[in-house]
Amino acid sequence: MEENATLLVSAAVVRNGDRFLIAKRSNESRFPGRWEFPGGKVNRDESLSESLEREMLEEMGVNIRVGSEIGRIAHREEREEIILVAFECEIVSGTVEDIECDSHAWVTLDEALTFDLLEPDRKLVLRMLESAGKSCEEDDG
Numbered sequence: 818m819e820e821n822a823t824l825l826v827s828a829a830v831v832r833n834g835d836r837f838l839i840a841k842r843s844n845e846s847r848f849p850g851r852w853e854f855p856g857g858k859v860n861r862d863e864s865l866s867e868s869l870e871r872e873m874l875e876e877m878g879v880n881i882r883v884g885s886e887i888g889r890i891a892h893r894e895e896r897e898e899i900i901l902v903a904f905e906c907e908i909v910s911g912t913v914e915d916i917e918c919d920s921h922a923w924v925t926l927d928e929a930l931t932f933d934l935l936e937p938d939r940k941l942v943l944r945m946l947e948s949a950g951k952s953c954e955e956d957d958g
Contacts, residue, residue, distance in 0.1 A: 822896065822897040822898070823897065823898045823899075823900060824858060824897050824898070824899045824900070825858070825859045825865075825900050825902070826856060826857060826858055826859065826899055826900065826901050826902070826937070827856045827857065827859055827865045827866075827868045827869045827872070827901075827902050827903075827904065828853070828854040828855070828856040828869075828901055828902065828903040828904070828938070828941070829854060829855050829856050829869050829872075829873055829881060829883075829903075829904060829906040830854055830887055830903050830904065830905055830906060830941075830945075831855070831881070831906050831907065831908060832905070833923055835925050836923040836924055836925060837854070837923065837924060837925070837926065837929065838854070838855060838913065838921060838922075838923055839852050839853065839854060839855075839921065839922055839924055839929060839932065839934075839938075840852065840853060840854075840855045840876065840877070840915075840918040840920070840921045841918055841919040841920045841921065841922075842918060842919065842935075843917060843918055843919050844919065848935055850919070850933070851933050851934065851935050852922075852929075852932040852933055852934045852935070852938070853934065853935045853938045854903060854938050854941065855872065855873060855876055855877055855918070855921075856868070856869055856872050856873070857872040857876070865883075865902055865904070866883040866904070869881065869883050869904060869906065870883065873906070874911075875916065875917055876916055876917040876918055877911075877913050877914055877915070877916060877917075877918070877921065878911050878912065878913070878914040878916050879908045879909075879910065879911035879912070879913055879914075880908070880909050880910045880911055881906045881907060881908055881909060882906065882907045882909050883904050883905075883906055884904060884905035884906060884907065885904065885905050886902065886903070886904050887903040887904060887905055887941075887945070888902075888903055888941065888944055889901065889902050889903075890903070890937045890940045890941050890944070892936050892937040892940065894936070899937055901937040901938070901941065903941055926942050926945055926946050926949070927946070929942045930942055930943075
C-alpha cells in the first residue's frame with residue numbers, strides 16, 4: 818500500500834435558489850451514512866468535468882452542465898490525502914433520484930452544517946459561507 822496516496826475527488830455544487838443538493842452515502846460505500854456534495858473519484862482516463870457528469874448520471878440519474886470551479890479542499894484521511902475539487906453545476910435533464918446514494922436533500926449552507934458531512938465537504942461549506950460574507954459561529958478547527 819502506498820505510504821501517502823492522493824485521491825482526487827470532484828464535487829457538484831448544484832444550486833436551486835438558496836438551496837444546495839447534498840447526498841447521503843449508501844451503507845455499501847466508504848463512510849456510510851455521511852453526507853456530501855454529490856460526485857466522486859476521478860478516474861485516470863477522465864477530466865474533472867467528465868467525472869462529475871458520469872458520477873451524477875450514475876448516482877442520481879441526472880445530466881449536468883459543469884460550470885466554474887468553486888474551490889479545492891485538501892484533507893488528510895488516514896494514509897491518504899483527499900483533494901476535493903468543487904464546481905458549480907446545473908441539472909440540464911432528468912430528475913434527481915437516489916440510485917447510488919441512500920437519500921438526498923436540498924439545504925441552505927447553514928442547514929448543511931447540521932448534517933453529518935464528510936470533512937472536506939464541511940470545509941467547503943464553511944468556505945462558501947465565508948465567501949458569501951456570512952459570519953459563521955462554527956469554529957473551523
